[in-house]
Amino acid sequence: MGNLKLMLSQSFFQVDLLTILRQNGITTFVDLIVKAGLEETFSENRPLIVLAPTNEAFAAIDPAILATITNDVDLLRDILTYHLVLFRQPFSIVSAILHELVLPTAQRGLVRFNVYRQKGSSFATKEIATANGALLLKAIPAGEKIVYVIDRVLNPKALLPNNDLINFLKNNKDFSIFLRIYETLNITQNPLSVFPKTIFAPTNAAFKALPPGVLDSLFANPRELVVLLNTHISSGTFYAAGLTDGPLTVFSGATVDVDVSPSGITVGKAKIIRSDITVFEGVIHVVASLVQAGPTYIKRQFY
Structure with missing residues (x-):
């Protein structure tokens, strides 16, 4: 996270998000975006946060459940667009959060960001950030967007009021x-x-x-x-x-x-x-x- 300011000056130009994701080994996510016909949605040149699960995150899903998801285009779109977060200054997201921030997604659901910084009171001793508990493993600048690689696939229903x-x-x-x-x-x-x-x-x-x-x-x-x-x-x-x-x-x-x-x-x-x-x-x-x-x-x- 600490190198974001250095990368910021190089980031504001038209880029191919899907190419950047593939170059960073995020291939399953990209394949599913293409399968769902969401290339244009993810490639819009505007400030967005992309939460990109690793290939291992998808591999950890039960094969039967993953097959159900990939064979239902509406369900697949629902899950993928939940990983696209609407925030006008994506590069400032982690530094702006004191402890917790909830933001809307392109799927119209909400995602919860948490940052743990301070020592004691059972907070982590160094900066750790999560999205619905998924670790933000690294940040990748992509034009006006920022990609956070995460270690699990997020559930769009997680923050619905009836999921209490x-x-x-x-x-x-x-x-x-x-x-x-x-x-x-x-x-x-x-x-x-x-x-x-x-x-x-x-x-x-x-x-x-x-x-x-x-x-x-x-x-x-x-x-x-x-x-x-x-x-x-x-x-x-x-x-x-x-x-x-x-x-x-x-x-x-x-x-x-x-x-x-x-x-x-x-x-x-x-x-x-x-x-x-x-x-x-x-x-x-x-x-x-x-x-x-x-x-x-x-x-x-x-x-």
């Missing part, structure tokens, strides 16, 4: 106990005023691993249930790329320890077993056990 936490839990049976907490507390819809946020969602197996009687006791005590729920939610969108060793404050007022190692990431001693599930109000990480935290702010101050 509650619907995710309802559509995945392995989170029925976590969903039951929301229903017991009569939280049937996530208020828009409390996003962006990061949710560490325990599986049913995580709850069932508790000692006998503990889960029933929690559900019998709404106050403790609130503290438990809020211990699994943090303010701000912390994709896996933005998590690093250190304390992270959660909604309960407590802090949890984040540990990042070659074997994975743990949050409050709970191992993240599936990461970076983008939802409307933030991001979900699935954890294998309940998050353990220190005393809450309320208990530290008044008890």
Whole structure:
């Protein structure tokens, strides 16, 4: 990212975007653009951000799913144009973001950019930027556009209002106990005023691993249930790329320890077993056990 200013003076001329992409090894993306008949859309000489998945990102998609996408031209166009972001000063995008910025795409959906800069509070110690959790691997100037190579293919439905936490839990049976907490507390819809946020969602197996009687006791005590729920939610969108060793404050007022190692990431001693599930109000990480935290702010101050 640091060499963008140097490249900026060389960038504002008519270029062939698809040629530049091919020269940088982004061939699958280009082939699909051609297959979908979107060459003109991607070649318009105007300020745009192009989020270009690597060949490996496409190869990582289940072959049956990829075949479904490539055989449905409308679906393919939907996905590809979601990777074309509308921003009038594309070269300033990363430097302009304090923590998070949501921008519209040519597909008419929204994409979420996050930049993690500062040391501590579980932010990365160097500048790391993501788009819906996908790492921005490198920047390539292309006339008035800028291409960010990313390490995964983005889902156009990721930031739709109905793709929220509650619907995710309802559509995945392995989170029925976590969903039951929301229903017991009569939280049937996530208020828009409390996003962006990061949710560490325990599986049913995580709850069932508790000692006998503990889960029933929690559900019998709404106050403790609130503290438990809020211990699994943090303010701000912390994709896996933005998590690093250190304390992270959660909604309960407590802090949890984040540990990042070659074997994975743990949050409050709970191992993240599936990461970076983008939802409307933030991001979900699935954890294998309940998050353990220190005393809450309320208990530290008044008890």
